[in-house]
Structures are given as C-alpha cells and as structure tokens.
Amino acid sequence: MSGPLHEFDKPNSYIGRSVARPDAKRLVEGQGNYVDDIQLPRMIHAAFVRSPYAHAEIVSIDTSAALAVPGVVAVFTASEINSQLLPWVGTLTHLKGLRSPPQLPLADQVAHWQGEPIVMVVAQSRAIAEDACELVALDFNPLTPLCDAAEALKNDSPVMHAEYDNNLAWEKKVDAGDVDTAFNRSDVTVVQRTFQFGRHTGVTLEARSVVVEYQTTDESLVFHYSGQAPHMMQAVIAKHFQLPEENVRVIARDVGGSFGIKIHTYGDEIATAVAAKLLQRPVKFIADRLESFATDIHARDHTIKGKIGVTNAGDIAALSIDDLTGIGPYSMYPRTSAIECNQILNLTGAPYNIKNYRANGSVVFQNKNLMCQYRAVGHPVAMAVADSLLEDAANEIGMDVVDIRRRNLLADDAYPVTSASGMKFSELSHQQSLERLVEMMNYDQLRKDQKELRKSGIYRGIGLVSMVEVTNPSPMFYGIGGAPISAQDGATVRLDAAGALHVSCSITEQGQGTNTIIAQVAAEVFGVGLERIKVTTGDTATVPYGGGTWASRGAGIGGEAVLLAASALKSQVLDVAASILQTTADTLDIVSGVVVSKADNSERITLDDLGRIVYYRGNELPSDIKPELIATRHYRVTDFPFVFTNGAMAAHVEVDTETGFVKVLDFWVVEDCGRVINPKLVDEQIRGGVVQGIGGALYEECLYDDEGQLLNATMADYLVPMAAEMPDIHIAHIETPTSTSTLGAKGAGEAGTGGAPAALLNAVNDALRPLDASIHQMPMTPERILKELYTNLS
C-alpha cells in the first residue's frame, strides 16, 4: 500500500477486501452453466470435415454416403453455407496498409491451412455427425505450402493470394533518434541476438462452443457462446447475416477459460449459425481437442533480430529490433493479426529511458492456422527481447543486472513520459517495484548461494524483468480502426422493492471474478451489504452496451462504470429519502442498506421500507417527486490511448546440465495495477498468468512440419504446466491508482503472462553463462538447451 489514503482505504471498505467469489460456490458443486450443458428441444449437432493439407485445391466433394447415414440431418459445403453471408475482412484502417482477403466459413476451391473447415455435417448426435464426416469423399490437388515466414517473403516465393504481388500482409517501421550514430560510439558496447518465439495457443480447458437458435417468425438469432465480448459478436453476426443488430442476441454464461482465444470470428461457429437458420433447429457445435489445437487462434511465432548498445557506464544508448511474424493465411477478424507485431514495436524497451530506438515489423501470410491475440499480446516477446538484451549487455560490461536497471528505468517522478515509440506513460513505479522485488527475493543472498553452488556443479540462474502492461484501452485500440469493438462499458444499478441492488454490466466473467468485483464496487459506493447484490453479465439482451472483458480492461473500465452508476443511484435514492423524511439529501447517507443521518449515523429509513413506499405506496410521496430507483452510467478512457501498468518479476531456476531440464525454484512478482479491488483475485490473476508465461517459456509450442502439418495436436503431446512442475509464486503490490478514473484501478490479468517468459529466459541464460552457452529460443526445451550446451563441443 503506497498510494495516498483514499476513502476506499477506510476500514471495512469492500474495495480492497479479499471477499470470496459468490459464483465459486455454484461451480464447486457442479452447478455451472457452460454452453455444452445446454439441451434444447430438437437440437442437432455439427461436426466438420477439415482440410488434411496445409495448402490444396479442392478438386471434388462427394457427400452422398454421408447423407445416407441414419441420423444425419444435413451435409453442407461452401456453396450452401457461404452464400448466406457477407464475407469478412480482417483489416483495421489505423493499421495502415494491412491487407487480407475476404473470408467465409467453409473453404471453397482452395484450402489454406490444415484444419480449415470444408464440409459441415449436422446430425442427431455429435457421434453420428463424426461417423458421417468419415464418409465424405474429398479429392485434393496438393499445392506447395508456405510454412516458413522468411521463405514466404522471398522474391521467388509462390504467392498465396493471387490478388497480391507477394505474401506480405503488413509492415511497420519506427525510427526515433539516431540509432546508428549511437551504436557506433566508441564508448558503446553492442550486443546482438536473434530470438525465436514458437507458436503456442490458449488451450482453454472448455473448448470453443456454440449453440445457435434461429426464429424464422421474426428473423432473430440467439448465439449462446463461450466467449468474452458479446456485443462485438452481436455486431459481427448482424453485419454478416445482414440482420438488424437488435435481432441478434448473444449470451455468454459460464466460460471455461478464454484468454483471448474466444474473442474472434471462427468459420465453424458462424457455419453453425447458418445451419441453425437453414434447418430452423437449434444447432450445437463443441470443438473437440484436435479441433481446438488446429483451429483456435495461435499466438507468438516471432523471429526477432535485436541489438542493444550500452555505454561503459551502463546507459542504454540505442535499441533496435526487426520482427518477422507469420500469421497464417488470413488476418483474423475483426481484431486482425497485426496487433501482436504492433504491440512488440510499441513496447520493446518501454520500461527504460531510451532515446534512440528503431523497430521494423513484417507480418507475413503462411499456410498455418491463423494467429491472433492471446493473453498478453506481444508483451512476452517485447519484454523478453529487451530485458534479455539488457542483461546480456550488463554482463558484457561487467555490471550487475539490477544495477543496470537502476540506471535505465524510467524514474518514478519523471511522469508523464512519452516513449521513443510514442507510448504515453503516467503514474508508473518502475523504480519502487524493482527495489521491492530485490528486497522480497533477497537478491544479494541468492547471488551468494548461486556462486557457492556452482562450485559443486549446480547451475542455478536468477533472471529479472521490468515490464509495462497495456490495460484499460481507449477507442484508440480498435474502434478508431473501424472495428465493432466498444472501448466504453456501461453499468445499470437498480434498487428493488426489498432493498436489494441489481447490477448489470457489459464486462464479462471467465473466472477472473468479474461479477465479484462488480458487486464489491457497487456495495461500497452505494452502501449496501454484498449479500444484497445480484450481478448480471454476458447477455446482450439485458446488459448495457459495452466491450466486454479483454486487454485487462474489466476492472478499470467496467468497474468505473459501476462506480459511476452506483454513485448516481445513491444520490437519487437520497433525494427520495430526503423527501420522505422531510430533510435535505446532504444530511443523509446510506450505510449497510439503511439510510442514516450523516451527523450521528442514526437510522432514518431502511432501503426496503423506502423501496416499498416508492413501488407500492406512491401515494405517500409528494406528487412532484418522481422517483427513479435505477441509474445507468458509461465510462471510457479519454486522456490516454491506454492506461499502462508496470511490474517487476524475477525467476530462480536450476538447469540440469546432463538432461537440459529447467526446474523453476521460485518466482517473485511486484505488480502495480493501481487500486486493488480484491487482493485475492488480483493475486490469482497474476499467478495464473505467470504459469501461462512459464508454459510459453519452457513447454508450449504448436509444432508444424515442413508440409504445414501440426504434429502435436493432443493434450498429451502439447505440454502445458502441470501442478508438479510449478513453484509457489510470491506477490507484492505497489498501488499507484490511475487518476484517469475515480476508482483508480488498472488491469492485472495479463501481467504474469507478459513478464514471466523474460524472467525465465534471463534466469536460464544466467545459469548457462559460466558454461559459455546461451539460448534465445522459446520454449526452452531440454533438447534445445542440450544443443546449446554441447553442439560446440567436439
């Protein structure tokens, strides 16, 4: 707790308290409400025949045998499904030059990646639909797949999309200061590395799931989905089905993990909606695990050439990066597949005082699954590149890795600051966070122990990262580029006749505790017990319009909307109470569901009495009083494109030089996400995020062969962190509330995933350093580490 005292800091405030999630009780008793739990009358089930090739002409399709299977209702190809829709294009106007061909659900003539849906079978059960899929006869003429992004960019490479002259989807350049002069200075030591970040994916335990209902009587569509942004999906569906937006209802109830995976336009889900329309029956599609690995968006897949120059004194003179990333055959809709590269260019080196910065990014089409935004978009890459270069440079000049950060971090009293890439920073605490981290991890002692253990052949490493996280985005993120993605959120707060508060809000719950923090803010601001609050989220028919939950925006933006609405309702209720009590509103307050006298806290009228007077016995009110016991407010960030957070993390690892295995011994996080609404929930976001970051750094990779075949599309082959490998994670907070809102909350959901890989990379290289080996490729698998250790030995 480092911020100034605030009214939220008073004893017993719900804001800042680790209350348990009311939702959790339901889930631990098996009473969840996930999409696959939905059973509707006459509901039928979809399965897809997908391309076995990464790139192939579809010569012929014969569905007759599939259609003959008892229980099969329909078999659809592109000609039936695609004709029902306007195609979608994954571009945004503010990403100048980004191009991508139009897309439709089912591959027509050419399949562009292994797993692309070609034929849809709808049957009385998923099992029957899968049986029938086996009987669809497809003839292909295989084409050369473009798998490697660098190869795809070469002049003599085949071009994937005939309408373009090459395979480049987008490029961007940043050039600030004078990078070349700085690198050439005689007092500057230059370190260059090439980094590779493998593809990985979200692996939500609940796969992508939809149930779609279509009513022909009024041409309305209900889309039950497992996802994060109901209003975005409503707009997307309405536009491409050419339905009035109000005729599309999107409902997201319990969501079994999302992490950015379930916030895009997937052909199989849209095809399911088309089938519901054509067949006039509810249709369910639940991806199986193979489909999840092959078609849920992938992320990362960057090759980065990085170069840093530091002076003899340890000041960063210049930083430059070249990012090459393959995104699959199309840019994903509507968020595009260029955002990760854009973030990397924006954020690399962002925690540091760097005047000379150059960054080039190339985003390339290839015949692999589509890439898009997964938790911490770009951050793990940007932080790993900058902080790995920084620690390597520190070692080159013989400086401690903490000391070099002390010299270069943006000073806590320097804000506002605009970075070399144009990012606006305010109210960050890099220096304080680093010092807290060093103290918490007992850095000096760890270094001593490390030195001692090396004598007995034990190779331990310590790695740090200082980071920023993009949170609370303004309309500058997507809306400005033409996407139907709202940066504002709304909350409606209503007092019922029994004195309970009903809150509906446009942010969404995927297990973070969104509904809980909404209740905490409303309870605190309005003055009612948490147990008297009912929260509704995830339904376009019942919540105010808003963006949903992504980019670590729920608490900061949705929370502020709730605060404003609860505050407005309180003032309305006090006006009514003042009239009933024949006093003035400014003499009254609401505490624990009771209107009290401000002067002595004495009870004047309970909220249920007030509610009953207003709703049942309006005759007791003066006729000029027109009570409104409901208030709606919306909020968006206006002063900054994003409200950045910062943090510092450290990893302690041991590398087994015989096997190449990395054991994570310890992990520390100091996080500044502004005002913390629920410390327990924030800590759990960070822990879960760190573990996903450890996964990306050590285990997770979608492995493709040269033919574009995904080799490890099962949970047994694609490794994720399991309980036994993970350390306990120690967390501390610095609280620097953002002055862009009253609540002061910034986001926290992605920090762990954004920072952990950098700390792990530095820790592993710190362990390997005495052996003259280093690794700059993620995941850092045992095989890769052994190669680095032993390839050069003769």
Add this chain to the structure above:
Amino acid sequence: MMSDKLDIELIVNGEQIQQSVLVRTNLVDFLRDQVGLTGSHVGCEQGVCGACTVEVDGVMVRGCLMLAVQANGSTVTTIEGFAGNTTGKKLQNAFSEHNALQCGYCTPGMLASSIEYIDRGGSTDRDSIRQHLSGNYCRCTGYQAIVDAVASVIEITDAGINQSEGAST
C-alpha cells in the same frame, strides 16, 4: 445382428438409474447427456486433462476412458454428489474460500483427485499434493490456490483429530 444398445442399471449420487445406452458411449457423456448431470466436464476425451474424473465403486476414474456399459451395476459419484462425502464437502468449501478455481471447468476433476488424496491419508506436504494433482490440468489458477485449499482441509482435519485425542486423555 447384435444391438448397438444395452440396458444398464447403476446408482448415481444415490439415485437408481436404469437406461438404455449405446455401447460406444463413454461414462461421462452418458452422465452428462442421458442422466443430465452436467457437472462433470469433457476436456480432452483421451484421459489426459482429468476434468471428467468421477468416482466409480470407490475408485476415481476418467469418465472419458470408461464406457457407460462398464459401469453397469456400479455406484457412481459425480461432483454433484461430492458434498455427500465429508472430505468432498470440506474441499468444496476450501476451494471456494481459497479461490482454488477460476473458470471452474477443471474443478470436478480437481475435487475428485483431492478427495482421493486426502482420503488415502495424504499429508500437507506441498510437493506431495502437487504430485498427486499432476494428472489434472488447470489453465487458470497456476495451481497454488488449489494446493492451499487441499492443505487447509488436511490441517483442519488433523487439528480436529488432535483436539479430540487431547480431550480424551
């Protein structure tokens, strides 16, 4: 030709169930789609993720690796029935209190494996708990809160036993 359906009879969460089931239907699909107990979840359909774990005749099994017909004559307990087990009830409360779940999708399996660990006399040693839970995949929590919850139940139970032992002497 042999019928592809068989009649089975089993007890699920204390209730007698008689149904005709396709022989290829696995236990978790049967429980979810035919019995209507949707608390058990399907994550991978190949026995890796653990989300479908249920108790069959006192043993925790993967509901996706057992056919429904194999459960004929068995007694099955799912997450909806775990509260009937003392350890299960304590764990449900501890999971809620420690926030040992986020999205809740892995929770049925995590609870099942935790019940098994505690009922077999597992200790509060964090590494042992982590080893035992390493067959259950959780993408949200990072596992620490789950370990906390399991350890807390053992601590409370041990304290209770010590107290009652203390009282009797």
